[in-house]
Amino acid sequence: MSIYTSRDPAGRAAGELAILSLGIASTLESCMAAGAQAVAEGRERRAAYKYACELEAARGRADDLGRVAIRAVRHVASLEAEVRRLRVALDQRQAHIDRARGAK
DSSP, X not given: OOTTTSSOHHHHHXXXXXXXXXXXXXXXXXXXXXXXXXXXHHHHHHHHHHHHHXXXXXXXXXXXXXXXXXXXXXXXXXXXXXXXXXXXHHHXXXXXXXXXXXXX
C-alpha cells in the first residue's frame, strides 16, 4: 500500500519517512563504528610498526656496543701483556744494575 492508496496519506508518509530515517540513522551509526574501528586499528598498526623500528634500531646499537666492548677488552688485554713485558724488562735491568753495583 502506498501513500496514494491509503486512507491516511499523511500518516502513511510520516511512517515511511520515520522508517527510512531509522534506516539511514542505523546505516550512519554502523559507518561511524566501522570508521572508529578502522582508526583504532590504524593506530595500533602504526604503534606496532614504530615499536618494531625502535626495537630493530636498539638491536643495531646493541650490536655496535658489543663490538666496541670486544675491541676494548682485546685492547686492554694487549696493554696488560705489554705491561707484563715491560715489568720483566725492568726487573732484568734492575737485576743487572744491582749485579754491577755489587761487583765494584
